Amino acid sequence: MQNQGIADEEPEEAAGWRDAGAEAPSRAPRADRPAVADEWLRRQVRRLLDQVGAVPSPAFLRRERSGASNADDTARRAHRVVPAAAAIVVFLLVLCLALTAWQWRVAQAAQARAERTATARDFLAAMLGGLASSSAADPAQTARMKDLLDGATRQIAQEFATDPRSQSELLGVVATMYGEIGEHDSRRALLALQRIQLRRVHGDAHAVLIGSLLDEAQSEIARGDLESASARLSEVDPLIARARLDDDTSRARWWLLFSDAQPGTAAGAEALDRAIAAFEREKPVDARLGEALSRKARRLMPTHPAQAEALFTRVAALPGADAATIDRRAALLGLAQAHEVQGEYEEALQALDEARALAKRELVADAQFAWALHREGRREQALGVFDTVLPQLAPPSDGTLRDDAWVRTYYAECLAAEGRPMQAIPLLEAASALVSSGGADALDPLRTQSALGDAYDRAGLWWKARDTLKASLGARLQREPADATSVAEARERWGRFLLGRGEFDDARTQFDAVLDQAGGRNVERVVLAFGGLARVALARHDWDAALTASTHAVVGFENLVGARDVRTGPYLWLIHAEALRNVDDYASARIWATRALDASRRYDVPDAASIREAQAVLARLLG
Secondary structure, three states, X not given: OXXXXXXXXXXXXXXXXXXXXXXXXXXXXXXXXXXXXXXXXXXXXXXXXXXXXXXXXXXXXHHHHOOHHHHHHXXXXXXXXXXXXXXXXXXXXXXXXXXXXXXXXHXXXXXXXXXXXXXXXXXXXXXXXXXHHHHOOOHHHHHHHHHHHHHHHHHHHHHOOOOHHHHHHHHHHHHHHHHHOOOHHHHHHHHHHHHHXXXXXXXXXXXXXXXXXXHHHHHXXXXXXXXXXXXXXXXXXXXXXXXXXXXXXXXXXXXXXXXXXXXXXXXXXXXXXXXHHHHHOOOOOOHXXXXXXXXXXXXXXXXXXXXXXXXXXXXXXXXXXXXXXXXXXXXXXXXXXXXXXXXXXXXXXXXXXXXXXXXXXHHHHHHHHHHHHHHOOOHHHXXXXXXXXXXXXXXXXXXXXXXXXXXXXXXXXXHHHOOOHHHHHHHHHHHHHHHHOOOOOOOOHHHHHHHHHHHHHHOOOHHHHHHHHXXXXXXXXXXXXXOOHHHHHHHHHHHHHHHHOOOHHHHHHHHHHHHHHHOOOOOHHHHHHHHHHHHHHHHOOOHHHHHHHHHHHHHHHHOOOOOOOOOHHHHHHHHHHHHHXXXXXXXXXXXXXXXXHHHHHHHOOOXXXXXXXXXHHHHHHHO
């Protein structure tokens, strides 16, 4: 959350200027107040000179003395000027002394507030330091952390009751910590209290309060609570207009968050375009321009990957990329995905490798790179990268950090894919527990859930796999557009599970839905769906339908465009070998089965189920 710093406040002593009847210095930021005070002082001098008349210069007085008729008038004028000039000098001296005293009091008040806030920060650090990082993985630690935060909240309310600026800032700090340990109800309550204080200080239509409300909407979106986020955005919308910030980044940010809260809708797409246009007008480049362009690229990815590639390339080239303002690494990761979706696998690996070099902490970047290598069949190279990463992780008993959980999730997916699901399950269960506790907002809970269901199924724990995979599909259908790629992938995986349990009609329903959603595109989920339909036909002894579907599958895989796992090939080749066997084409069947066995031996561990299945098919063909 962005917390507004303690704003400068006009001390009570400054009110004396208004009591004296003088025009008060304007309320400007502290760095500008000396200049403002000087300008005010000059205005007072000019006003006094206008009242008493200009002081004659010595040359003017000499000219006047040369005329006898004007001698007396000149003397009288000079006699009047001397007291007026003296009065001005005295007044200016008093004024300067008063101004100096006022500026000294302002500085003292600012120093006192700064010292008080620093003391409060030290208090929070001493009370809470070191606990937030590990509390999410340990229920006892979480309870202790909550007790400390509750105590901090009460103490802030007492100690800063008369200082709403400092109180609102410190409440924001504690609210952030509540979010870190998953206490979202407490966090929301504290943010509501903080906004009350912000309204006391700034009023409703002020950038500070608007920023706080936008922060809260962003937090709700990150947690998946789009309904609450939409309500918050509706609340802040008129405030932006009332504060005349429609041409400010506040409105641009509002459009960006509105688009996030309306995924898959025409309104959301239009809002994203308006956000991009607004950020493009900002000079220097606003970091959120990169965020907005990246969001649009990700939305274009499934249907227009070339356009997504162009947008990610633009983000990576924005001024400030590689620095804190623009995350070039995130753009490169998106670029890698765009390349992969277009079947440009070497280019994707190159972009991933470049992203690794930019990572501040390279563990997650290395793990993602290793995961991509593993999917390309480079198992030994991938495991070599993991061997350098895994020893650097904190023990799970110490509280799994978000980055560490991501690394373990990538590693677990590779373990399950190559035939070691029992080793993958504990890692995925730990990551899933971290997500459920609210301590890992950065993790994708649906991805973790789907990976865990897949590992359960590969390990033969079908009762756990049923619950997990079904829940994963249900959650995606609820939260994502029906035509989303992730929904289709979840459908295919659920259909494959149903197929293994003999529930052929339900499985076929899922595979047909995948094909309908694809619209003729030749992507991995489509060839897997054809493979599933071939298995249904084989189970029902419909040999012609089985051969037709399996042919679609293997030919489609050979010409695949898009993200893939090379292990999909051996899976489909065995299905095709069985279809050929049942139409008495044993020679062709042996070729496909042998190819599948050789590939699985390269890609998987020696005792993997994929190798045993290929050996069993070959045995039937040779027997």
